[in-house]
Every structure is written in structure tokens, then in C-alpha cells.
Amino acid sequence: MAIKKKGSKKEEPIILVTNDDGVAALGIRNLVEAVRGLGKIVVVAPDKPQSGMGHAITIGHPLRLYEVELFEGIKAYSCSGTPVDCVKLAVDKILHRKPDICISGINHGSNHSINVIYSGTMSAAMEAAIESIPAVGFSLMDYSAEPDFKASRHYARLIVEKMLRKKLPQHFLLNVNIPKADITQLKGYRICKQAYAKYQEKFIERKDPHGRSYYWLTGEFVNFDRSKDTDVWALANGYVSVVPVEFDLTDYGLKQKLEKDWGESK
Template sequence: MATKKKTPAKKKSAAPKVTGKGKPVILITNDDGVTAPGIMNLVEAVKDMGKIVVVAPDKPQSGMGHAITIGHPLRLQKVNTFGDIEAYACTGTPVDCVKLAVDKVLHRKPDLCLSGVNHGANHSINVIYSGTMSAAVEAAIESIPSAGFSLLDYSIDADFSGARKYARMVVEKMLTTKLDKHTVFNVNIPALPADHIKGLKICKQAYAKYEEDFITRQDPHGRVYYWLTGEFVNFDKGRDTDVWALANGYVSLVPVQFDLTNYVLKSKLEKLWK
């Protein structure tokens, strides 16, 4: 008696994936907002290097660090800011942008995540507060090699020629180097024309910080408010730091990580605190 063949179970179809037809998929975000000149220059620098998808905040989110939105809904709005490049404005933080991009836009992890170009420095301790770098760190947590780019110029009319040149250079190296999936680069570019920059230096993060002060003022109703000010102070006199490199006309690249464990102290405590 012939046995009846079982019909193979149908596989559930996966959500559609953004593909670059052999090209790497590159997610671009920032913290200055989807219409900021910095992100436009970053897209321009690398747009031929892969399938580019932009998901960035709909408004400035500087200084947000690694904040996520949990108290109200998030929205994505498709925008035409970058011509034929797929782009979305997100109502959330830079970290929200990365999370939503992976889960709801790409339906996959991109090959690279780029954040910036930030308007202003993210060297030394600034990496802790930076929304630009937190987006890059979030990508690395999700096993996506990433880099954050910052230009030491807050002007809306800043010269981004150096930033475009060195962002492209770094991305080329990232695409041609076998990197750990948790790689994060913090790249800062001095406020100089491209032909005045001396080159790229691999650096460590300087021990430098803002000596802060809060100015006390009154609003028109007589209520007291405070305005944060401060002076940047570099305590690290080494010539291998990001602050030194930038002050001397170089682009700085610092490999950073999200594992905050102090391994030296851990080893000491394991012996002392038995």
C-alpha cells in the first residue's frame, strides 16, 4: 500500500528586508535633527558606498546621552530631505532612532551605523553626554559596528569639507577591515578646511572636563532659574589624546566601548576583599 507523502509545512514569510543588492546597508542618524547640515554632509560623503537609510530625530536632541523614550508614543515620518535616499524623522532620542530603524524600518541589522556629523566637539568626557555617540554605542550594543563623527564648529555655516573627507576615509577602512561586531569609533574633526588637516591619529580619550557653574537669573515674573555655563579644562597633558590631536590639527579617532567595568580594580578587589 502506497504511503501518502506529507506536505511540508509552509515557512512563515519574514518581514521584508531593506537590501542593497550586494552593497552594505548603512544606517545614518544624529542628534542635531534630520535637517541639520551635519547629517546632510555625512550622507553626501558616503552615499555611494552602500544602501543608505536615514533615521534621525525630528528636532535637536543634543546632550541626551543614552536616553530612551518610555513615557509617550514614538512616531516615524518619512521625509524627502535627502532626495532618493530613504529617510525618516523620529520623534524620539538618537538611541530610539537606532532601535526603531533596526526593528521597524530595516527589519534587520545594518552592516554599519554612522552618527553625525555633530555640530560641536565630542572629545574627552563629552562622549558620556553625547546623543551622537550614544546612538553609535547603541548600535554597537546591537552588534553593529559603528562610528560617531563630530566637527569642532557649532556654526550653521561650518566648513564640512574636512568632515566629509575623513568620514569617508574612516568608513572605507571600516568596510575593508574585519572588525569586532561591537566596535565603536569616536571621531572628531578640527574646524579646519580639509587641506589644512594634518591627518588621522588613533588616540585615547583625554581626561578633560567642564568646570561648571550655574548662573542664577530671574524670569519676567520674578521666578529664579539657572543657566548652565562652564569652562573646558584639560587635565591630561599627554600627546596621545584626542584633545591634543585636535589642538594640533589632526582628526582624532578613539575606539570606545560600552563595557564600563574597571578590570584593574576588579582584579585588586578579588585579592583584597576575600
């Protein structure tokens, strides 16, 4: 696993690749090709789509891993669990060490704003970051069966190269979204904050042939944040959005207010 460079030995970085769309998805194939040659790539991904799984882990039944031959010259494994399970198993049972970087995606569909909470793509990356593995999740805002990944490959490689270039802070984590556009139409990437935006949801009730009710979740995306430093604004204006993410959900402002207003209990 070592490569020679200018007469000395340098360890080749290990790049763990995962996703939530499944090991055979077009997005992960394009992500592998985007970073090919930047290090030793190992793929561990779910055996089926796991979109919207968030940070779920499997605790009620055993997990299974199968080696698959889907990526030329690259070790790849199909996992019966969630995206987070994939990262945990990769570190413990396949690599037997922490990889130098973990990349997740390329997701079919956006993971901007509130979507980051529900996203299996981002939860896989977040699990790596929790373990002090620099991580990034990539998402393309295109739900079509065969999207154009050219721009996604370009920006994925660019960002991964930057991440591999020097030592990163502990728990480093990025959420990267790419607009549905030709690469020539994009203006570059923009470092952003997560927009305050959400889906106004409702359930449509229908009846099955036996007269029993079932429900489809629907909704309309509403952006409440009109500032120009958000991921939603950047994507709407032709930029790739890059949002630094953290998993500490503490509201420090409210914490200080409660400490002042409530004090400590006796």
C-alpha cells in the same frame, strides 16, 4: 538590494545614518553625501535637536515615525524620539535586520574627552555597537550656523571605506572628531585615547519677570591630561582624532584590587 559584480552577486551593504541634531541638520546632509555610493543608505534621525541626551530612551509615551523627502534618492525617516530610539526603531521596524554599519553625525560641536558620555551623537552609535553593528560617530569642532564640512566629508568617507573593507570585531565603535580648519591645514587622522578632561561647571542664577529664580549652566573646559596620545592633544595639533570606544564601564584594575583586598562576602 543585490548588485552584480564580475558575474557574481554581492550584497550591497546597508548604511544606517542618524544623528542628534535632527534629520534636517546640515551635518547629517553632509554625512549622507560623504558616503553616497558606498552602500544602500537609510536615514533615521530625530525630528528635532537632541544634543546632550546621552543614552536616553523613550518609555513614557509612544514614538512616531514619518517618512521625509530630504535626501535625493534615499529613504529617510523622522523620529519623535531620542537618537538611541532612532537606532532601535530603524533595526526593528524599518530595516527588519541589522544594518552592516551605523554612522552618526556630523555633530555640530566637539565630542572629545568626557563629552562622549553626554553625547547623543555617540550614544546612537554606541546603541548600534551594543547590537554588534559596527558604528562610528563624527563631530566637527565648529558651532557656527554654516560650518565648512569639506574636511569632515573627506575623513568620514575615508573611515567608512576602511570599515566596510573587511570584517570588524564585535562591538566595534569609534569616536571621530574633526578640528575646525581648512582641509589643507589638517595633518591626517591619529588613533588616540580619550583625554582626562572635563568642564568646571557652575550655574548662573537669574530672575524671571515674576521674580522666580532660573539657572543657566556654564563652565570652562579644563584638560588634566598633558600626554600626546589623547584626542584633545591631536585636535589641538591639527589632527583628526579617532578614539576606539567601548561601553563596558567595568574598572578591571579596581575589580582585581577589591577581589584581593575585600575577598568574597560570606
